[in-house]
Every structure is written in C-alpha cells, then in structure tokens.
Amino acid sequence: MEEDVWRFLAWHLQKAGIETVLVGGAVVAIYTEGLYQSGDLDMVPDEFERKRIEEVLTAIGFEARAGRYFGHPQCEHLLVEFPKGPVELGEEFPVTPAEELVSGEILKILSxxxxxxxxxxxxxxxxxxxxxxxxxxxxxxxxxxxxxxxxxxxxxxxxxxxxxxxxxxxxxxx
Known part of the structure; x- marks a missing residue:
C-alpha cells in the first residue's frame, strides 16, 4: 500500500520539478514487503516549497492537514508528511538515496x-x-x-x- 501511494505521489511531484526522498517507516514497509505497516509517508523535499507541494497534491485529490501533513479522502489511514531536509542518518550527511525509474521519472528512496x-x-x-x-x-x-x-x-x-x-x-x- 505505502509503495503504491509513494510512487504515485513522488511521480507527480517529480513531474512538477519537486524532488523528494522517501524516508522513515514507509521505507521499512516497502523493504519488508508489508510485514511492517507505517501509517504515513515521510517525503523529504529537496527544497521545502509547501505552496507548490500543496498545488500538486490538491490536483491529484489530496487535502492539506495540520502542519506538514496531507491526506486523501479515499485513503484516510495513510498520511503524507513533508519534513524539512536535508536527509541525515545520525551524523551522516549528505546521504545519497537509491533511485528508481518509474514512467520516465526518477524517484528517490533510502537504500x-x-x-x-x-x-x-x-x-x-x-x-x-x-x-x-x-x-x-x-x-x-x-x-x-x-x-x-x-x-x-x-x-x-x-x-x-x-x-x-x-x-x-x-x-x-x-
């Protein structure tokens, strides 16, 4: 579930020129093939541009929620958050994410x-x-x-x- 929603969102954001990296529990859900369920997607944008992110997400049916969160009426159990970057792992910076080509767009996720x-x-x-x-x-x-x-x-x-x-x-x- 998380993987499908992530690919859909990341693809639309990337198409609009907004690069994100998926981090957190949703990555665990993807790599454990659903053995773990996250309940949210943490997508770190290259630059935090809430207005542009909101425009893209609204166009595909998502609604702004409190803070950095977005939700979709047909997927209430899964929230999307856009924490400010950069992506860091403990003291490690910069982090080079894995890349996945989806329908002509490069999507980024922690390896x-x-x-x-x-x-x-x-x-x-x-x-x-x-x-x-x-x-x-x-x-x-x-x-x-x-x-x-x-x-x-x-x-x-x-x-x-x-x-x-x-x-x-x-x-x-x-």
Missing amino acids: PTDCVKDRLAGYIHWQTRDTFDQAVLVCKKQAERIDWSVLKNWCKREGALGAYEELEKAVQRE
Whole structure:
C-alpha cells in the first residue's frame, strides 16, 4: 500500500520539478514487503516549497492537514508528511538515496542499508526497541542488498558499535 501511494505521489511531484526522498517507516514497509505497516509517508523535499507541494497534491485529490501533513479522502489511514531536509542518518550527511525509474521519472528512496541506519539511529539515540526490530526485519528481507561493512563503519562513527553487534546477532539468531 505505502509503495503504491509513494510512487504515485513522488511521480507527480517529480513531474512538477519537486524532488523528494522517501524516508522513515514507509521505507521499512516497502523493504519488508508489508510485514511492517507505517501509517504515513515521510517525503523529504529537496527544497521545502509547501505552496507548490500543496498545488500538486490538491490536483491529484489530496487535502492539506495540520502542519506538514496531507491526506486523501479515499485513503484516510495513510498520511503524507513533508519534513524539512536535508536527509541525515545520525551524523551522516549528505546521504545519497537509491533511485528508481518509474514512467520516465526518477524517484528517490533510502537504500536498504540506509534504511537500516535510519532505524538504528532511532534505537541508538532514543532507545526505541521497535526501530531496532524494524532494522532486523529489513536486514532479513533485503539480505542480498545490505552492506554490512558500511553498517559496521557507520555504527562505529556513531559511537554505537554495540548496536551493530546486537543487530548482527539478532539477524543470525532468527
């Protein structure tokens, strides 16, 4: 569900010249093939232009909600948020997102490895166990696409090698 809505929105925004990167829980939902459900799409625009974003989304049936949120009357359970950028993963900046070509437009999303970093950042900085569990799910479903050496080096730079070791054990254990 999240993936279809993301592709639809990102395609229309990109067509209008508004580049976004999908981050957060919706990326987990996509890479776990729906094992995790997010409930929202976090799309970081290259430049925050609320008026232009609102124009594009209104034209395709979305309505502005409080703050940076948008919703669609036929999809009430899924909100779209446009947090201000840039995309950062802990102390890592800049982040180079993965690209996907959809009907002639390039859509951007965190790579599986960067998605795991994003989830681990929540675990490291806020001790949120659910984000750790999401990182484990992504590692299992995207095993061939995870760069473990990049994850290990990132955790070292974040001062959290223990989080990497815990992740490695959790993925091997299950």
